[in-house]
Amino acid sequence: MFARWPQPEQGMIMHTSRNLRDERWSTQEKRHFAFLQSLRRCALSGASVELEVAHIRVHTGMALKPHWRHVLPLRHQIHIHQEKSGLDWWEKAGFPIGSDNDPRIWAERLAEATGNPEACDDTLRDMLGQTNRDFIYQIMTGRA
Numbered sequence: 001m002f003a004r005w006p007q008p009e010q011g012m013i014m015h016t017s018r019n020l021r022d023e024r025w026s027t028q029e030k031r032h033f034a035f036l037q038s039l040r041r042c043a044l045s046g047a048s049v050e051l052e053v054a055h056i057r058v059h060t061g062m063a064l065k066p067h068w069r070h071v072l073p074l075r076h077q078i079h080i081h082q083e084k085s086g087l088d089w090w091e092k093a094g095f096p097i098g099s100d101n102d103p104r105i106w107a108e109r110l111a112e113a114t115g116n117p118e119a120c121d122d123t124l125r126d127m128l129g130q131t132n133r134d135f136i137y138q139i140m141t142g143r144a
Contacts, residue, residue, distance in 0.1 A: 028068070031114060032068060032069070032071075033068070033071070036051065036110065036120075037050075037051050037053065037073065039120055041073065041124050042074055042078065043073050043106070043124055044078055044128070045075055045136050045140065046125075047075055050076075051073040051074060051075060052073070053073060053074075054071060054072050054074040054082055054083075055071050056072065056104050056107055058087065058097055066104075069107060069108055070108075071107055072103060072107050072110070073110075073124075077139060078136065081139045090102075090103050092132060093132055094131045101130055106123065106127050110123055
């Protein structure tokens with residue numbers, strides 16, 4: 001008997017293998033990732049360091065990365081902590097999933113401003129103002 005795939009939740013976008021193949025590593029995705037890395041500003045610490053592009057995962061266990069527009073530039077230490085932690089990580093960071101401060105909303109703003117460093121700087125500065133700095137400090141000092 002074949003195993004059944006989980007049914008999508010209401011409002012969840014399910015990617016087929018075809019549209020994943022079409023979108024994965026598209027010209028837009030490559031351009032956006034390179035642009036985010038060129039900004040050299042972590043979205044949550046504000047540090048000017050070499051960055052990694054971190055996918056904002058809401059659903060786990062399906063081995064699919066979120067859409068390329070749902071990424072944020074994070075420094076390595078924060079990115080690793082985010083990947084290892086559970087789904088409540090973003091809430092602890094100050095960005096509850098599904099809220100008006102959902103990190104995917106911030107990521108979409110950055111995606112819309114790809115190629116415009118000034119607009120992205122403004123977005124990252126605003127995002128930093130919403131960040132739970134104590135939580136990020138705990139990560140950076142190894143206390144989280």
